Amino acid sequence: MTWIRRVSPAVLLLSTSCYSFSGGGGLPGHIRTAYVAPINNETTRFGLSEILTQELLDAARERLGLRLAAEAEADAIIRASIQRYSDDAVNFEAREGEGADVFQRRVTISARVEIFDVSRGESIWTNGALVGVGEYEPDSGTEDEGTEVALENLVQKIVDGAQSQW
Numbered sequence: 001m002t003w004i005r006r007v008s009p010a011v012l013l014l015s016t017s018c019y020s021f022s023g024g025g026g027l028p029g030h031i032r033t034a035y036v037a038p039i040n041n042e043t044t045r046f047g048l049s050e051i052l053t054q055e056l057l058d059a060a061r062e063r064l065g066l067r068l069a070a071e072a073e074a075d076a077i078i079r080a081s082i083q084r085y086s087d088d089a090v091n092f093e094a095r096e097g098e099g100a101d102v103f104q105r106r107v108t109i110s111a112r113v114e115i116f117d118v119s120r121g122e123s124i125w126t127n128g129a130l131v132g133v134g135e136y137e138p139d140s141g142t143e144d145e146g147t148e149v150a151l152e153n154l155v156q157k158i159v160d161g162a163q164s165q166w
Helices: 001-015 048-062 143-164
Strands: 033-036 077-097 099-116 122-136
Touching: 048 077, 048 099, 048 143, 077 143, 099 143, 122 143
Parallel strands: 033 077
Antiparallel strands: 077 099, 099 122
């Protein structure tokens, strides 16, 4: 009876270590490579498309488990367009005749995103109204820090949304 207790955990450990996932991050099995198309920035905020492109490249590899490929060789194409950028005061105290003391600001970035399955010739995930938000305190943070958080939030929503469709 004692040998069964010793062997059972070993068998359980060996049997679970043989399990593996195919494909990347919940994607259909035939989607193994991706091309991230140049991001269109429809806002006046300079540099957003370059940062979002890099974050999407990283997310495709690290979070979705895809290899990057040229457009002509990719299984999927990720397209995005940044539609709106704002940096608004969300927590402030008005001062009569002097403006306001701003305690907290919020960067909001809106984007339209599509993941296109090349072999099937169809969009496999799309969202025309994704919003990423990043807040910061003007006394100790910067708009760039709020922008970075908003872009990270946006990319996480893209990954979550894409994975939830499969």
